[in-house]
Amino acid sequence: MKTHPMKLVTVVCEALARVPLLQLLKSHGVHGYTLFPVEGTGARGERPADIEEFANIQVEVIVPAAVADALVEKLHRDFLPQFAAIVYVTAVEVLRPEKF
Amino acid sequence: MKTHPMKLVTVVCEALARVPLLQLLKSHGVHGYTLFPVEGTGARGERPADIEEFANIQVEVIVPAAVADALVEKLHRDFLPQFAAIVYVTAVEVLRPEKF
Amino acid sequence: MKTHPMKLVTVVCEALARVPLLQLLKSHGVHGYTLFPVEGTGARGERPADIEEFANIQVEVIVPAAVADALVEKLHRDFLPQFAAIVYVTAVEVLRPEKF
Numbered sequence: 565m566k567t568h569p570m571k572l573v574t575v576v577c578e579a580l581a582r583v584p585l586l587q588l589l590k591s592h593g594v595h596g597y598t599l600f601p602v603e604g605t606g607a608r609g610e611r612p613a614d615i616e617e618f619a620n621i622q623v624e625v626i627v628p629a630a631v632a633d634a635l636v637e638k639l640h641r642d643f644l645p646q647f648a649a650i651v652y653v654t655a656v657e658v659l660r661p662e663k664f
Numbered sequence: 665m666k667t668h669p670m671k672l673v674t675v676v677c678e679a680l681a682r683v684p685l686l687q688l689l690k691s692h693g694v695h696g697y698t699l700f701p702v703e704g705t706g707a708r709g710e711r712p713a714d715i716e717e718f719a720n721i722q723v724e725v726i727v728p729a730a731v732a733d734a735l736v737e738k739l740h741r742d743f744l745p746q747f748a749a750i751v752y753v754t755a756v757e758v759l760r761p762e763k764f
Numbered sequence: 765m766k767t768h769p770m771k772l773v774t775v776v777c778e779a780l781a782r783v784p785l786l787q788l789l790k791s792h793g794v795h796g797y798t799l800f801p802v803e804g805t806g807a808r809g810e811r812p813a814d815i816e817e818f819a820n821i822q823v824e825v826i827v828p829a830a831v832a833d834a835l836v837e838k839l840h841r842d843f844l845p846q847f848a849a850i851v852y853v854t855a856v857e858v859l860r861p862e863k864f
Contacts, residue, residue, distance in 0.1 A: 565737040567753060574856075576798055596750070598676055598702040598722060602798040622798060626752060636859055637765040644860065650796070651859040652826060653767060656674075659736055659751040660744065665837040667853060696850070698776055698802040698822060726852060756774075759836055759851040760844065 567657035571632035572624060575639065576602065577649035579619040588643060589625060592635050597625045626658060667757035671732035672724060675739065676702065677749035679719040688743060689725060692735050697725045726758060767857035771832035772824060775839065776802065777849035779819040788843060789825060792835050797825045826858060 575585060579601070589597060604620045627635065632653055639651050675685060679701070689697060704720045727735065732753055739751050775785060779801070789797060804820045827835065832853055839851050 565733070565740045567736060570752070572752070572754070596704060598704045598720065600700060600702045600722075600800060602800045604796060604798040620798065622800075626750070633765070636767060640765045640859055650826065652770070652772070653857040654754060654772070654854060656752040656754050658753075659740055665833070665840045667836060670852070672852070672854070696804060698804045698820065700800060700802045700822070726850070754854060756852040756854050758853075759840055 565659065567659050569629070570626050570656055570658045571629050572626050572654040572656045573632050573635055573651070574654065575623045575643075575649055575651050576604065576620055577623070577643075577647050579621050581643070581647040581649065582621055584647070585623060585643065588638060589623075589635070592627075592631060592638065594625050594627060594631070594635070597623055599623045626656065665759065667759050669729070670726050670756055670758045671729050672726050672754040672756045673732050673735055673751070674754065675723045675743075675749055675751050676704065676720055677723070677743075677747050679721050681743070681747040681749065682721055684747070685723060685743065688738060689723075689735070692727075692731060692738065694725050694727060694731070694735070697723055699723045726756065765859065767859050769829070770826050770856055770858045771829050772826050772854040772856045773832050773835055773851070774854065775823045775843075775849055775851050776804065776820055777823070777843075777847050779821050781843070781847040781849065782821055784847070785823060785843065788838060789823075789835070792827075792831060792838065794825050794827060794831070794835070797823055799823045826856065 577585060586597070599621055602620050602622045636651060636653065643649060644651070677685060686697070699721055702720050702722045736751060736753065743749060744751070777785060799821055802820050802822045836851060836853065843849060844851070
């Protein structure tokens with residue numbers, strides 16, 4: 565079965581950034597994401613996932629390489645200055661890329 | 665420490681597909697998986713993870729490359745026509761590959 | 765936007781191993797991790813994530829390649845003999861690597 569090279573862009577950020585992040589993704593035409601709460605420690609100390617207002621979320625989207633580049637650029641310019649976040653990109657092989 | 669190249673196969677699908685998916689994995693001799701609920705938006709709209717019956721799940725398995733190929737083929741033929749799902753494969757380096 | 769190659773080290777282990785794992789990470793100067801509960805099946809059978817004491821956790825850290833090597837070595841020697849765990853490493857491209 566043929567798979568197709570795409571990019572998985574992962575954003576780990578404070579849960580408070582959820583709405584602006586999803587809006588940013590939508591504005592780049594990103595169809596579909598997965599989101600789940602995570603616990604984490606960063607520069608600001610521990611954030612247990614069960615305390616909603618201090619929780620972190622991990623958001624994952626799969627996009628073509630060119631969209632990943634644009635998204636990372638946008639996140640760097642408009643999102644990271646405002647929110648505690650980590651952004652990383654992983655190469656993946658996707659089945660049914662027409663869904664993205 | 666030597667690590668070994670393997671494939672991480674990720675399936676994001678509706679929670680309703682849980683049992684058939686785990687059976688499909690088992691039938692390919694996949695020992696061990698991780699599964700966690702995720703929230704997501706796809707073609708069918710938002711599915712909050714806290715509404716059990718509409719939730720999505722993310723299932724991850726690590727397998728040798730040949731098994732990944734067979735699994736992706738099988739998912740394409742028998743699983744994707746029936747369930748809303750995303751399937752992607754990531755190259756990983758694994759410690760203790762004899763466990764897989 | 766320039767991204768930088770780093771390693772994502774993932775550990776899936778029994779929740780009981782949480783404290784020793786986080787201590788091991790801290791002792792290697794790892795700043796920041798994400799942690800979330802997962803359900804899984806391994807050699808010891810199913811472990812539903814909602815039964816706290818038998819649950820598994822997935823812990824992810826992003827580190828430079830040299831730190832990943834040292835961490836994997838340490839996990840192999842001091843962690844895997846004591847705890848049921850899977851360890852794997854994924855190549856990622858990170859924005860703002862100065863945070864790691």
